[in-house]
Amino acid sequence: MTPAELAAVQAHLRRLLGNDKISLSTPKRKNASVELFVGDEFVGTVHRDAEDGEVSYSVQIVVLAEDLSQLN
Template sequence: MTPAELAAVQAHLRRLLGNDKIKLSTPQRKNASVELFVGSEFVGTVHRDTEDGEVSYAIQIVVLAEDLSQIN
């Protein structure tokens, strides 16, 4: 993703989800997935897809079982 795409997707997610702590981070390795954070917490990845000339972005969110026990 280009820096402009990264900024646009981040701004959209912040508006959509109502959370200014959402941050997208460019990975250190080339061609790796963009990382999605809420504050300092890694929550998933963002993938860019181009099909039939149209661009879309898919988010994969990770929920660890160990994190679920912290709710109670």
């Protein structure tokens, strides 16, 4: 993703989810996934897909079982 795409997706996710602590991190390796953070915590990845002239972005969020136990 280009820096402009990263900024646009980050701004959209912040508005959509109502959280200004959401940030996207540029991958260090070429063609690696963009990392999604809330504050300092890694929560998932963002992938760009360009098919048939259409561009979309998918978000994959990781939820660890050990994090669920903190809710009890």
